[in-house]
Amino acid sequence: MRCEEVARQLPQTVEGTPVDLAMQTHIESCLRCQAELARYRRMLRALQQLRTRFLEPSPSLLAQTLAALEEAGERQAVRSLLSGRRLAYAGAIGGAALATAGTAAALIVARSRRRAAVA
Amino acid sequence: MVTDPTAELRAEVDRLVDAARSGDRAAFDELVRRTYVDTYTLAMRLTANEEDAHDVVQESYLRAWKGINRFRGDAQFSTWMYRITANAAATLVQKRRRRRTESLEFVEEPVDVSIEAQPEAATESSVGLEELARAVAALPPKLRSVVVLKDVYGLSHEAIAEDLGISVAAAKVRLHRGRKRLRDVLFEEGGRSAHAV
Numbered sequence: 001m002r003c004e005e006v007a008r009q010l011p012q013t014v015e016g017t018p019v020d021l022a023m024q025t026h027i028e029s030c031l032r033c034q035a036e037l038a039r040y041r042r043m044l045r046a047l048q049q050l051r052t053r054f055l056e057p058s059p060s061l062l063a064q065t066l067a068a069l070e071e072a073g074e075r076q077a078v079r080s081l082l083s084g085r086r087l088a089y090a091g092a093i094g095g096a097a098l099a100t101a102g103t104a105a106a107l108i109v110a111r112s113r114r115r116a117a118v119a
Numbered sequence: 120m121v122t123d124p125t126a127e128l129r130a131e132v133d134r135l136v137d138a139a140r141s142g143d144r145a146a147f148d149e150l151v152r153r154t155y156v157d158t159y160t161l162a163m164r165l166t167a168n169e170e171d172a173h174d175v176v177q178e179s180y181l182r183a184w185k186g187i188n189r190f191r192g193d194a195q196f197s198t199w200m201y202r203i204t205a206n207a208a209a210t211l212v213q214k215r216r217r218r219r220t221e222s223l224e225f226v227e228e229p230v231d232v233s234i235e236a237q238p239e240a241a242t243e244s245s246v247g248l249e250e251l252a253r254a255v256a257a258l259p260p261k262l263r264s265v266v267v268l269k270d271v272y273g274l275s276h277e278a279i280a281e282d283l284g285i286s287v288a289a290a291k292v293r294l295h296r297g298r299k300r301l302r303d304v305l306f307e308e309g310g311r312s313a314h315a316v
Contacts (some may be wrong), residue, residue: 048270
């Protein structure tokens with residue numbers, strides 16, 4: 001195995017993923033590849049350290065985020081209210097339509113009974 | 120009796136999450152106060168842009184509040200927030216990139232982060248991580264997000280693929296390329312910048 005082939009595979013094997021025997025044998029006997037592996041390991045350790053290096057946000061971020069949540073909550077409440085009112089309106093219109101239909105039906109029945117009685 | 124401050128902190132976060140799940144907005148606000156620096160740090164590492172990071176943080180907490188009932192508690196709240204943040208950042212970066220491609224002012228200059236470019240930095244012991252952070256920020260966005268989520272935050276390939284909307288194979292390829300690119304920048308020309316990390 002050549003150093004170039006090992007170098008190509010190192011980025012994915014550096015975490016300790018099992019490597020094939022040819023690669024392992026090459027690294028054990030090649031100082032250049034050992035140095036390259038050490039560089040990747042050092043880089044990964046440093047990357048892991050970045051996890052606890054917090055960045056300082058601008059002082060307004062917290063207030064803006066809480067305000068955005070508040071606003072979203074209000075929008076949600078308004079939407080719920082509106083959809084509730086829409087339901088109420090739809091219910092009222094449906095009820096009125098049913099009442100009108102009922103009245104019309106009663107009138108028709110009453111009229112047909114009167115006609116029957118006269119006959 | 121010895122108390123573990125980390126365990127106490129986690130228990131307090133769990134209590135706030137439970138309260139937030141039952142609709143307590145004040146509890147959720149307290150969760151935001153306790154975690155927003157962490158969320159902002161991830162957003163900055165993913166977007167490498169202050170304005171974008173602010174937008175990502177706000178969007179992430181809006182999504183978290185809407186979906187708090189889907190948080191089952193089998194992972195830590197912070198891990199759940201990382202995934203929401205990664206997804207929000209991916210969405211925003213895609214949107215912004217489409218808008219910026221026409222504008223020359225947003226074409227990023229290649230950043231030389233090698234120690235030779237900043238010789239004064241080599242004398243400071245803490246400079247290694249600063250150099251590394253700048254090298255990560257200079258990576259192309261697609262490679263940067265995978266390197267940050269995997270190598271800095273320790274998310275699995277599967278989680279990264281899901282959050283970024285790519286296949287697991289694509290996530291692995293991007294990680295491989297990102298690490299290689301980072302290595303080339305930090306250890307340019309066979310170790311010339313070897314003190315960078």
